[in-house]
Amino acid sequence: MTQSFQKVRALTGMKDILPDEGVRWETLEGIVREWLGSYGYRTLRAPVLEHTRLFTRGIGEVTDIVEKEMYSFTDSLNDEHLTLRPEFTAGVVRAAIEHNLLYDRPHRVYSIGPVFRHERPQRGRYRQFHQISVEALGFAGPDIDAELILMLARLWKRLGLNDIRLELNSLGQAEERQAHRAALISHLEKHVDVLDEEARRRMYTNPLRVLDTKNPAMQEMAESAPKLFDFLGAESLAHFDGVRRRLDDAGVAYRLNPRLVRGLDYYNLTVFEWVTDRLGAQGTVCGGGRYDGLIGLLGGKPAPAAGYAIGMERLLDLWEQSSPQPAKPECQVYIVHQSDEAQRLAATTAELLRDAGLCVIVHAGSSGFKSQFKRADASGAGAAVIFGDDEVKSRTASVKWLRAQQAGETAQQETVPLDRLVEVLKAKV
CATH class of the missing domain: 3.40.50.800 (Anticodon-binding domain)
Structure with missing residues (x-):
């Protein structure tokens, strides 16, 4: 008697994209590629699998991604520690260093594809999800920070998305963050009784991330914490003012959010998020900023860089809410x-x-x-x-x-x- 084969289902958090939905993905991708091309961005396709040390070094060992979310394993053939990419930027920078992309000129590049994080699946975020990652490599001024934000405003307009807000902050430079870090740790030590377990764990390793808490019991403590903005020097303030002036010139509204820090260690100076209330708890549609130290951190000749990532699933969800797309015929x-x-x-x-x-x-x-x-x-x-x-x-x-x-x-x-x-x-x- 033949034993019946147990039906195999997709892994938790890994979602099939079926043909009707796939058409909408392709339509959105086509719009995105045309929009990126209009700003001079060209595609860079890095491997899905990289050495684990690329991410622990680039993203930061005490970030949520590295500590809890990466899909990592040891290759049994050569005993190498490998990881499925949890984001694009580290791999793109690795490729730029390896192939000397910045030897003769700066580069505007983008990547579209799957990334992997072992976290609780929720609306718009799966364990395999998709990102549009945009990187401006080799550009130092506030003009490129503003351009990255303005081009996003153009995409939202092209897709008919009106309910997306821009939040803006500056993280300054490393020495400014160090001075703020000391003051912040002192503040946290004085309020240790209201800190939850996660905040206490991060208090000395990554105190800036404590301020990004969603815990209602910690909101008053976070609001009264020393503001990084108060520790910024003249150059950092001038850079940030340059970004803001260009956004004001273009009529792009924004809210200054001194608690906006992003979840990756490599950011400096400008950071930003585009957020919405239409996706439940997962309200960030796009996030990014400047990461001038990452190229040098990963072994390249130090060079400035900035960029952002858009969650494709979240963007598609918003687009469908705003402009439901008619079913596309299979043929003519x-x-x-x-x-x-x-x-x-x-x-x-x-x-x-x-x-x-x-x-x-x-x-x-x-x-x-x-x-x-x-x-x-x-x-x-x-x-x-x-x-x-x-x-x-x-x-x-x-x-x-x-x-x-x-x-x-x-x-x-x-x-x-x-x-x-x-x-x-x-x-x-």
Whole structure:
């Protein structure tokens, strides 16, 4: 007796994207690539798998990502410690260093694809999710920080997203953060009785992240904590003022948020988030800022850099709420046929139609006209091209218009000579 095979399901937090949904993904990706191209950004495709030390060094050993969320393992073949990328920036910077991208000029690059974090699945965030990561490598001034933000404002406008707010802060430079860190630790020590377990664990390793708490019991303590902004020197303030002036010039509204720190250790100077109330607790749609020290930290010649990441699932969710996308037809023309000779004519005709730029499905296999027409209608095609014995003999095709916009004032079905079929279909579908 054959033992039944237990059905295999997708792993928790790993989501299948089925064809109808996939069409919306491709449409959004097309808009995103066109938008990025209009600012001179070109694609950089780094591997999904990297050495673990790249992320522990680049992201920071005491961040949530490195401590709790990375998918890491030891390669049994060569005893190497490897990790599925939890974000793009470290890998992109590694590639820029390895291939000397900044040897002769700065680069604007972007990456789109999956990233992996072992966290509790929730709306808009899965264990495999997707990001648009944009990096401006080798640019030092506040103009590039502002450009990164302004280009995002253009994308939201292009997608019809109105309910997204910009929050802005500056983290200054390392020595300024060190002075603030000492004052912050002193403040936390005075309020240790209100700190939760996570905050107490971070108090000496990553105290800035304590201020990013969502714990209601810690809000008063966080609000009264020393502000990093008060520790910024003249150069850091001038850089931040330069960013703000450019945003003001463009009419982009923002809120100064002194508690905005981002979750990765590599940021300095400008940091920002675009947030919304329409996605529940996971309200950050895009986050980024400047990370001038990362290239040097990862072994390259020190160079400035800035960038951001957008969560694709969250962006798609918002876009669908704002502008529900109609289902895209599977094809423009569906060819039905009866008899072996008609099927052969259908196949050769379909290739001619595709040569002319039409999307065509030829019904596979043999079945009755009724079921073929049912499938043609379900495909969303504008026209069904019919080949039966009569059409084969007369070298014609019967064209049935399946949608009102194609039928118009003409008959719902007409006979068309084969040598005019491309012309007729191109004119209507």
